[in-house]
Amino acid sequence: MHSLYQQKIMDHYHFPRNKGVLEGDLCAHSSQSNPACGDQITLYICLENNKVLDAKFSGVGCILSLAAADMLLESIKGKSPAQIGEITADDMKNMIGIQVGPTRIKCILLPLQAAQHLYA
8 A cells, every 4th residue: 555655646746637837817826845855846836716716836845845736736626725724744744655754754845835825
């Protein structure tokens, strides 16, 4: 089972579905970084009728932070900002599907922090 999650992480890392930049009146962006490891993520989220119409990310980082960004954005499409605010660290751990230690948890939470910063 563990290798299935590793394959999922590598698939999102090598073939991201949500990598890019979005611009326009309906879009906002938020950047977060982790100075300890150098990960930097910028999320672009476009809302229409208080729902995520589209979402993309750009940045540099480790496999976990970039895969987590891609997975998170895939999961928030169609959700409201309030629903994004309810996503927890445990939700991100479940999304990734593998155990991560205290230093790596920051990697998978970085995109969530960027998303929630937009709607705090």
